Amino acid sequence: GEDVEQSLFLSVREGDSSVINCTYTDSSSTYLYWYKQEPGAGLQLLTYIFSNMDMKQDQRLTVLLNKKDKHLSLRIADTQTGDSAIYFCAESINTDKLIFGTGTRLQVFP
C-alpha cells in the first residue's frame, strides 16, 4: 500500500542542524523527494534521491535513505529563520505519481 508518514512538528535554534524524518511503505518507489511549502505558497522542490542511492548532499541539505527500513531523512545544516516552513517528503510510484507525507512544520527560533 501507499503511505508516507512524518512527524508533525520540529523546533530548532538558529544555527543548529535540523533533521526531518519520513517513513514510507511502497518498496517499488523510484524516487523520493523533499518539498518545502511556505505560508500561502505552493510547493518548492528542494532535492530528491534515486532509490538506489543512500545519500545525497546539496549545499546545506543532506538526504539519507535507508531502503531496508524504508526511512528517509532531510538534514538542514546551519538552519536559518528563512528555513521555517512545512516540509513534505514524497515518493514516486511508476516514476510519475507522487504520494506525499503529512508534512513537518519546522520552526526556527533565534
Next chain:
Amino acid sequence: EAEVAQSPRYKITEKSQAVAFWCDPISGHATLYWYRQILGQGPELLVQFQDESVVDDSQLPKDRFSAERLKGVDSTLKIQPAELGDSAMYLCASSLGPGDEQFFGPGTRLTVL
C-alpha cells in the same frame, strides 16, 4: 522566471454552489496535475493530464468534480455542488512530461460555508 499561475487565490462559497478554478501551466509543459491539500495533510492527486487527455483521475470524485484541458494548455477544475468537506487548498502543477520535475502554482484556497 516562468511560473504556474492559478486563480482565484481565495474563494469563499456556500454549500451547494458551483465553483471553478483556473490554472495556466508553464509554457511548453505537456503534463498538468490538480492536487487537493486538506489542512494539516499533504497534497493528494485529483487528476493528471497529458496534453488534453486525462491519464489519471482515479481519486477525482466524479459525481461532483470535473476537470478539463481542452486545448492542452490551461485547465479548469469545477466542483458542483460544493460540500463543506471540499474546503481545502487546490494546487495545480505542471511538468515537461511524465516523471519530470513538477512545478507548483500558489494554489486556490477554497472555503465552503
